[in-house]
Amino acid sequence: MPVVRLQNISKSFNNQQVIDDLSLDVHKGEFLTLLGPSGCGKTTVLRLIAGLETCDSGSVFIDGRDQTRLPACDRDVNTVFQSYALFPHMTVFDNIAFGLKLKKIPLRQIRERVKESLALVKLEGLETRSIHRLSGGQQQRVAIARAIVNQPLILLLDEPLSALDYRLRKQMRLDLRQLHRQLGITFVFVTHDQEEALTLSDRVVVMNHGTIQQTGTPKDIYETPVNLFVADFVGESNLFDATVIRTLGTDMEIRIQGISKTVQNRRGFHVGQAVKVLLRPEDMTVARIQGKCPEGSLPGRVKEMIYKGTTVDLIIRLENGQEVFVTEFFNEDEQEIFYDMDEPVCVSWIKGWEVTLANE
Amino acid sequence: MTRWLKISWTTSVFAFLYGPLLVLMVFSFNQARYTTSWQGFSLKWYKSLINNPQLLDAFVNSLTVALVSSLIATALGTLGAFAVSRYRFAGRKLFFGLVYSVMMSPDIVMGISLLMLFVTAGLTPGFLTLLAAHVTFCLPFVIVLVHARISGFDPAVVDAARDLGAREQDVFFKIIFPMILPAVLAGWLLSFTLSLDDVIISFFVTGPGFEILPLKIYSMVKLGVTPEVNALCTVLFMLTLAAVSAAHILTKEIKK
Amino acid sequence: MNERQGFKFIAVFLNMGWFALFVLIPGLMVAGISFMTRDTGRFFSLPFTLAHYRELLDPVYARVLGQSLIYSLNTTIVCLMISYPFAWILSRGPKHRRALLLMMVIIPFWTSSLIRTYALVILMKANGIINTLLIGTGIISDPLTLLYTDFAVYVGLVYTLLPFMILPLYAVMEKMDPRLMEAARDLGANGFAVFFRVVLPLSLPGVMAGCIMVFLPAMGLFYVPDLLGGAKTMLMGNFIKNQFLTAMNWPFGSAASVFLLLLMGAMILIYFIVSRHFNRDEIL
Numbered sequence: 001m002p003v004v005r006l007q008n009i010s011k012s013f014n015n016q017q018v019i020d021d022l023s024l025d026v027h028k029g030e031f032l033t034l035l036g037p038s039g040c041g042k043t044t045v046l047r048l049i050a051g052l053e054t055c056d057s058g059s060v061f062i063d064g065r066d067q068t069r070l071p072a073c074d075r076d077v078n079t080v081f082q083s084y085a086l087f088p089h090m091t092v093f094d095n096i097a098f099g100l101k102l103k104k105i106p107l108r109q110i111r112e113r114v115k116e117s118l119a120l121v122k123l124e125g126l127e128t129r130s131i132h133r134l135s136g137g138q139q140q141r142v143a144i145a146r147a148i149v150n151q152p153l154i155l156l157l158d159e160p161l162s163a164l165d166y167r168l169r170k171q172m173r174l175d176l177r178q179l180h181r182q183l184g185i186t187f188v189f190v191t192h193d194q195e196e197a198l199t200l201s202d203r204v205v206v207m208n209h210g211t212i213q214q215t216g217t218p219k220d221i222y223e224t225p226v227n228l229f230v231a232d233f234v235g236e237s238n239l240f241d242a243t244v245i246r247t248l249g250t251d252m253e254i255r256i257q258g259i260s261k262t263v264q265n266r267r268g269f270h271v272g273q274a275v276k277v278l279l280r281p282e283d284m285t286v287a288r289i290q291g292k293c294p295e296g297s298l299p300g301r302v303k304e305m306i307y308k309g310t311t312v313d314l315i316i317r318l319e320n321g322q323e324v325f326v327t328e329f330f331n332e333d334e335q336e337i338f339y340d341m342d343e344p345v346c347v348s349w350i351k352g353w354e355v356t357l358a359n360e
Numbered sequence: 361m362t363r364w365l366k367i368s369w370t371t372s373v374f375a376f377l378y379g380p381l382l383v384l385m386v387f388s389f390n391q392a393r394y395t396t397s398w399q400g401f402s403l404k405w406y407k408s409l410i411n412n413p414q415l416l417d418a419f420v421n422s423l424t425v426a427l428v429s430s431l432i433a434t435a436l437g438t439l440g441a442f443a444v445s446r447y448r449f450a451g452r453k454l455f456f457g458l459v460y461s462v463m464m465s466p467d468i469v470m471g472i473s474l475l476m477l478f479v480t481a482g483l484t485p486g487f488l489t490l491l492a493a494h495v496t497f498c499l500p501f502v503i504v505l506v507h508a509r510i511s512g513f514d515p516a517v518v519d520a521a522r523d524l525g526a527r528e529q530d531v532f533f534k535i536i537f538p539m540i541l542p543a544v545l546a547g548w549l550l551s552f553t554l555s556l557d558d559v560i561i562s563f564f565v566t567g568p569g570f571e572i573l574p575l576k577i578y579s580m581v582k583l584g585v586t587p588e589v590n591a592l593c594t595v596l597f598m599l600t601l602a603a604v605s606a607a608h609i610l611t612k613e614i615k616k
Numbered sequence: 617m618n619e620r621q622g623f624k625f626i627a628v629f630l631n632m633g634w635f636a637l638f639v640l641i642p643g644l645m646v647a648g649i650s651f652m653t654r655d656t657g658r659f660f661s662l663p664f665t666l667a668h669y670r671e672l673l674d675p676v677y678a679r680v681l682g683q684s685l686i687y688s689l690n691t692t693i694v695c696l697m698i699s700y701p702f703a704w705i706l707s708r709g710p711k712h713r714r715a716l717l718l719m720m721v722i723i724p725f726w727t728s729s730l731i732r733t734y735a736l737v738i739l740m741k742a743n744g745i746i747n748t749l750l751i752g753t754g755i756i757s758d759p760l761t762l763l764y765t766d767f768a769v770y771v772g773l774v775y776t777l778l779p780f781m782i783l784p785l786y787a788v789m790e791k792m793d794p795r796l797m798e799a800a801r802d803l804g805a806n807g808f809a810v811f812f813r814v815v816l817p818l819s820l821p822g823v824m825a826g827c828i829m830v831f832l833p834a835m836g837l838f839y840v841p842d843l844l845g846g847a848k849t850m851l852m853g854n855f856i857k858n859q860f861l862t863a864m865n866w867p868f869g870s871a872a873s874v875f876l877l878l879l880m881g882a883m884i885l886i887y888f889i890v891s892r893h894f895n896r897d898e899i900l
Contacts, residue, residue: 085520
């Protein structure tokens, strides 16, 4: 039984449809991320689970029970807000203890549990500190402690890392993963940062315009996106226009920028269909060839080379003007990884490493 | 050179602002009747102040009006500020316009307009008309102060409280009220001061049956000064000083 | 959420109601009665007439108006001259001292101006402090006539209204980003240029706000000329007071009040235009 089931949820604000007939299951104990651009409705979904908003139609089941009309204060769900929303007139202790005090838990127990929570977020000893004297990172941890101290069924996190600087964010990501494992409860995480989504999650839900585009593991989302939006939103991608010329069983021959190439036919494309071929930068190969490019590879010239330590990024301008982004791993054996400006090269890829999608 | 200029300019301005008041306070302790000479330190004018029933009456009246009107204005204004920041309602912009227009209007226009209202309505000028007038000019200050405070805080804080299990009344008493309290108190103190010190508006809306202090001082000064006025002014000034200082400390709380 | 609706309704209703009753209606009355005819029995009656507005333009009354405007204008200018450097110095001072100095400006701001005006009376009387000191130290032999003069009225007005000019100026100057002046210097501006091209334009909304807060009240503070001025000194405030309490001419008094309100409206309009042009911030 899923710990959260959203069934045909719809929600609109000011006559604008924010969520459109959305259904989603959240499995017990998983780290689920809602990923999408701003305005796609992911925060609204989170708030619907929390009970801070009520859907116009559809149902919200939490732990098997219909809690669609149940207000936030009665749900066994707690939220970590994007702005932290710490109570400014209270100390760290009072902030964290707030939920426990409302449940009329005896003070001694409260003290112990607050201490535990602070230890979990690595902020031991800061009970009496006023929240104004905390750094951004510390405030964020207090916000997390305040939520988890209540031992909720589900922890909701609304872009909690967006206000932190790069290094803190990377550190916090690891800390969050550790916390998830330690607590063993379900995390539902909202972000627009696809790197974050891929790093943290067991499953990712990609959203756009109030609907779910794709649900799957990070690997699924990255390697086999089901449509152009997901393909483009997650990771870097090179997109090529092509037409199917021949079908050959599980493969097909396509015409791409004037050359023919054989690729896999995973979606039953037929002859004459316009398709888009997607290739991740690390899946492309670059070769220095004198003279004409061999069959199945695209000629071009090196426009930019960026050395990044572990990798070398190349921007290659193909004959038809399209720019391709290629990432090559630095291979110690191959001494000649450095290309000259404008050097002629041939770009290709290994059959099966591409993703072909219908041209929408 | 510039530093000397800066210091002397600021000192001169402060001297100008406080000089006359300090002189007034000093001479309230003067043994002599006239300010032509200093005849030693004395509290006799304060004593005669206490023994002057008319003045004491006026003082009590002023305090009563100030206390009641400031309490009403604070309660009403806090509600108003709350409503204006949380809800959208028809005439919200008009409301803001009225609030600011009261703050900006010359006292004399407010005074005569209220006079006309009360007379036309057949009311005798007295405690109630005075009270209504005072509440009216104090309200905008409370509303603006409390509204500023409410606008300053993160709306997510209320969500967080609900998320953690708070019901409507918990939200108000445990979260919202403590947060706006400094502004509410500051608003109350400021209203109290404004009411205590008002001259022009009170001039038009009070009647002979209900004397208040500023107007009593006014008539005393016009008719011929008795030195008790000095003592009286000093007392009023000290009250204002206390109220304003307290409000200032609270307003600093607001800035946090 | 019915509890919530009820609460909202009461809060809004009470406030709107109060303002409607004690601000909107009296305001409308002032406007309306200014067009009525004078009636000694009932204070005002139909028919509608513009007679009182025409009366305002009558040389006798126009003189009073004009004189009052001049008093206000001069007072505003003097207050500005004194306050501008003062506010500037205050706003550039060390942070911890600013709060204290600001409070020292705020205290007279909130003190009853009647008390402060009376303090001036003590100082300026024929047997007042100033004369006593000057005669006592032998600088002069006869007492100066300071009281009951135009000079005294000006001192009284400036004294009362000075904090009203300081505070808006300070508010604007405090918010002024010092980096703007640094940038100007970096681009080659000397002291004068920095002032006239950066500081002054940016402070203009504060100047306007201060002028409004001095100019308008200066026209209405009737007790200042009453206590400090001679028989001839009459401000708009005195004039309006007379119309209502002595002459019992409500429509005429209302017309004069409307004039004052229009003046206020015009100044606020100018303020908005100026602040929008020079600076996005509005402090009113």
